[in-house]
Amino acid sequence: MESLKDLNEMQKRAVEQINGPVLVLAGAGSGKTRVITYRIAHLKKNYGILPENVVAVTFTNKAAKEMKERVLSLTGSGQIHWISTFHSICAKVLRKHCQMLGFENNFVIYDSSDQLNMIKSIIEDLGVDERVLTPDNAQSYISSAKNQLKKPSDINEVFNDYFSEQLIRVYSVYQKRLRKNNAMDFDDLLMHAAELLKSNPDILNYYSEKWQYIMVDEYQDTNHAQYQLIRLLSSKHKNLCVVGDDDQSIYRWRGADITNILNFEKDFPDCLVVRLEQNYRSTKNILRAANSVIEKNLSRKGKSLWTENIEGEKIHHATLNSEVEEGLYICRKIKELCFNEKRRLNDFAIFYRTNAQSRVIEDMLRRENMPYDIFGGVRFYDRKEIKDLLAYMRVVLNPDDDLSFERIVNIPNRGIGEATLSKIKKIAERDSISLYKASEVFLKEGKLSLKTETSLSEFLKLICGFINLQQRISVSELTEKILEETRYAEEVIGKNKEEREGRIENLREFISAVEEFEKSPEETSLKAFLEQISLITAVDKYDENLERVTLMTLHNAKGLEFQVVFMCGMEEGLFPHFLSSNESLEVEEERRLCYVGMTRAKERLFLTNTYRRKIYGAERMNLSSRFLREISDEFIEVDRGWPEEQNSFDMKMEENSHRVWRPDATRGSDRSPDLSFSDKSDSFLRAGSKVLHPFFGKGTVLETKGTGENQKITVSFINVGVKKLSLKHANLEKI
DNA sequence: CGGATTTAACTTTTT
DNA sequence: GTTAAATCCG
Secondary structure (H helix, E strand, O other): OOOOOHHHHHHHHHOOOOOOOOEEOOOOOOHHHHHHHHHHHHHHHOOOOOHHEEEEEEEEEEHHHHHHHHHHHOOOOOOOOEEEHHHHHHHHHHHHHHHHOOOOOEEEEEOOHHHHHHHHHHHHOOOOOOOOOOOOHHHHHHHHHOOOOOOOOHHHHHOOHHHHHHHHHHHHHHHHHHHHHHEEEHHHHHHHHHHHHHHHHOOOOOOOOHOOEEEOOHHOEHHHHHHHHHHHHHOOOOOEEEOOOOOHOOOOHOOEOHHHHHOOHHHOOOOOOEOEEEEEEOOHHHHHHHHHOOOOOOOOOOOOOEOOOOOOEEEEEEEEEEHHHHHHHHHHHHHHHHHOOOHHHHEEEEEEOHHHHHHHHHHHHOOOOOOOOOOOOOHHHOEEEEEHHHHHHHHHHHOHHHHHHHHOOOOOOOOOOHHHHHHHHHHHHHHOOOOOHHHHHHHHOOOOOHHHHHHHHHHHHHHHHHHHHHHHOOOOHHHHHHHHHHOOOHHOOOOOOOHHHHHHHHHHHHHHHHHHHHHOOOOOOHHHHHHHHHHHOOHHOOOOOOOOOOEEHHHHHOOEEEHHHHHEOOEEOOOEEHHHOOHHHHHHHHHHHHHHHHHEEEEEEEEEOOOOOEEOEEEEOOOHHHHHHHHHHHHHOOOOOOOOOOOOEEEEEOOOEEEEEEOOOOOOOOOOOEEOOOOOOOOOOOOOOOOEOOEEEEEEEEEEOOOOOHHHEEEOOOOOOOEEEEEHHHHHHHH
């Protein structure tokens, strides 16, 4: 940074007021990251505040990383700043002080599926009737209780019946088991950190002395636990700057408390309130359209964004017949824009409300040979083989982790089945020790068959060997050792060829992730590795430099921006989602989500809906989304024809060896016949289409492969059975 | 006891 | 359409 000249008046005010509480109400695209990064640089450069005395909390690791880089380029110094997510900051604090709370510092972090597994087994063990409390329910109640810093004993305040009795039982056993396993879940990281600071004035004093300047990004999405943490930490110096936008609050369902931002002025009297209303991202059309939607919300502070950017194209709206056509429309539109406007694939993003919608779009992109990257959905670290491997690593780090122990004790198959396991569990209960230790006791007591004895002692030897090795070798070496000695690839992964290859590919990717991690200048221990990967999220790995179309849910889109945005599935029941269409508070949150999506677009915005859509097998006919109708007509234009067919695109290999798809400018474009959407007898056959063949008669399409001239089609004919045909020669007629 | 296959259930968003 | 549970079979 050379000066504050790059900032507008309002931004400058927010940066310069370094003392006391500051609330920055920052609209979408108004430069809030800029404010935070310049503020950090300003503190350092003009006031000599040391980096270690500043902490900035972000919502995702990606935002944190980006912020670190920007601060680094502003200040030119390589010192490490405390810029990271709530969860990782809490994890770091807890690693240091968790003994005060009765944990060992090698505690492991459970993700939500671990959480659910554990709750399931507790509900089973306690004999709780699933009609009263399902594991899903218990999980969400426990999570929200923790986010409100409520212990099991605090729950009676809310419920006072049989249900809450059961919930309290499950919750308290759950906490006991976590403690016994020396494990914490996501919510515990916040709750225990708050607990630690509240009950240990000297520790609180240490951190509030250390972090004299605190900044919080996306303040509208903080929950009560996070709010308390911030209050505690800032109580001494009160140099707290929060940045947020009530219109972009989309995590109420996860415990985010919008009153945190709405009441900030009351909580922190004498605060400076700065409003950033100039948008630097989008065209006038996009911004006004987004404003016309968000204005329908009643509970908002109210602000109106403006921009000096150009008018831009109108928003385009297209209604398609089916989700397949929707995907195809998007693909063709992307091709057309690549060709006519010389855009690159990484200019495009496709947003959807639910992960399930991504499949069809992916299929279409693959069919059209367009590279894409997808975020979210099944998380990489949620895959079976990865979780198995991680469970091994966790047990090596912390043998008391019963959940992971149970997962791997019989993977690969060692003949330690349910019968043996339940005996081990009994001993564990009797002596109140972990399963690992109970296994050792079991062996010593020697009341088991020779076969189980050898396999169990083999298993313990294996783990013990890893534990000893761990001191001497790197995490990647340990990973490979585990795979090798368990003969995981040979024993566990099925023989189905495609599946097998995919899984082995995943394991390779995992190893390269480990190697990547080891390159970092910070701590590279097993402990640090496991912590890092349990807190990493889908968006974190987004790389805007790859030439690929980006697919993600609207939630994941927050904080990002793209030249061209497609929002698909703009239908009642899907968006707003039918589970959020009853209460007006919920609809308002969906509307904010729509606003977030729209304001990601810089230049072009496309909205699509369909007449019919297959959702989990069943075909449904949805009305168009109310959000579509809320956009004033003056900003929107209805697309009635298919995009021009582009025949002149080629896959090319670039020097960086990334597969790059872009228009081949040496050839002209062929105009395809102008198909209107209502004319959907369409040239276009897909699985399920009914066809008529001149010789074979009536049939149903099973599958199509390839594109254009080379398209192959598999059809099941009523009279002659399944045939594979070349579309070009088959003379099929759609019926 | 373990593996493979079939059946049934359940469908939001995620740190 | 996917995944987990249930059932069957060796």
